[in-house]
Amino acid sequence: MHRLFLSALLLSFSLLVYPQVLINEFSAANISGMSDEDGDYCDWIELYNKSGVEVNLGGYHLSDDTAILRKWTLPAISLKPGSFLLVFASDKDRILPPISYQTIIEKGEEWKYLVPASNQGDAWKNIGFNDSGWNTGTSGFGYGDNDDATILTNIMSVYIRKEFIIGSLDDISQLVLSIDYDDGFAAYINGHEIARKNLGTSGTAIAYNQAATGREALMFSGGFPENYLVSVPGTVLVEGLNVIAIEGHNTGTGSTDFSLIPMLTLGLSGAGYLDDIPDYIQLKGNKLHTNFKISSEGETLILSNPDSSVIDSVSPVQMVVDISYGHKPDGSGNLFYFAIPTPGANNVNEGFSVLPRGDTVQFSVKGGYYPGGFPPQIRPTPSFTHSTDQNHQGTTSSIRGRLQSQPTVL
Ligand SMILES: [Ca+2]
Ligand SMILES: [Ca+2]
Ligand SMILES: [Ca+2]
DSSP states (O other), rough: HHHHHHHHHHHHHHHHOOOOOEEEEEEEOOOOOOOOOOOOOEEEEEEOOOOSOOOOOOOOOOOOEEEEEEEEEEOOOOOOOOEEEEEEEBBBBOOOSSOOOEEEOOTEEEEEEEEEEOOHHHHHGGGTTOOOOOOEEEOOEESTTTTTTOOOTOOOOEEEEEEEEOSSSSTTTEEEEEEESSEEEEETTTEEEEEEESSTTTSSSTTTTTOOOOOOOOGGGGGEEEEESOOGGGOOSSSSEEEEEHHHHOOOSSSSSSSEEEEEEEOOOTTOOOOOTTTTTTOOOOOOSSSBOOOOTTOOOOOOOTTEEEEEEOOOOOOOOTTTTEESSSSSSSEESSSOTTTTOOOOOOEEBOOOHHHHHOSOOSSOOOOTOOOGGGOOOOOOOOOOOOOOSSSSSSSSOOOOOOOOOO
């Protein structure tokens, strides 16, 4: 009985001391650091998987109230070993995927293409079609407007196709075709029509020489491509080899221009979180947002698992603007202030053990989300010193120490 109790005690102790996922860094007064998908500067919490196994965070909770552990519940997101998940503490309460985008086909990539002289049937839209007789060229395709890498003068239409690999469908929650075109197009993935514009009715056959209704391309004049979303990617994508096929059509061979510039982007629901898309595609993931903000005057942050067992907590510390507080090295027992925060990335910047009290008293506005912007006149300039006689492990409710002029270099 005694041994059983001891084992249980050791188990709970080990869970507390060695959580798989922990609050690795947070900012309670972010006013000019990293903005969210709305362009707002809100507080943020960085979670980190320090274990060697993937952890699904579905049903985990974040809270700033020890009496309400289930204040905000994380969606089913898999956090790979050694990876981060960033959650904005904004009071906006958002959990909808995708939380990040990755472009897998950019502008200027190589495609196979054919300028058809007769109807080609549907085989070219599918995997397994032999396109060895087609030409190879980089996008865009067409003439006029100086936006074409592969010049095809006075064409009525062009068919293009490109194969790509999808290793796993697990984290893919959206598929986005971004396309700039003049004048019309229809796009297919593995034979499924995913988008069509200015070219008859969706799902109906399109003759090789069918005229499109007029439309001007936009990217060459500083505009952006249109985005077409497939919200259930599993209906068109398969794991392994896939093919995207697009037909672009002109209003007529006498038209002054033709453009076809397609890009393909995946919306992801899992972590790593950071968008990887070129500037010319305008997409922003639906970042995760809690239903609470963090007070810069100090507030306990709690991470609990689906059983409502606390697996990590950070005791209140006072914060000033645009600094963060967290573990260095990542996931270790050492807690520091960071003058240069690293939301969503390793805590490798210089850490400081003490926040000078002079700064905290200047800062009298509660940390959080300021849609209208933070009043700049009361913004203090953070400066850092350290204490050699105290070992701060995040357990003190305020920070005091003997101030010295030299920062701790870690
Ligand atoms: Ca045209
Ligand atoms: Ca063009
Ligand atoms: Ca970090």
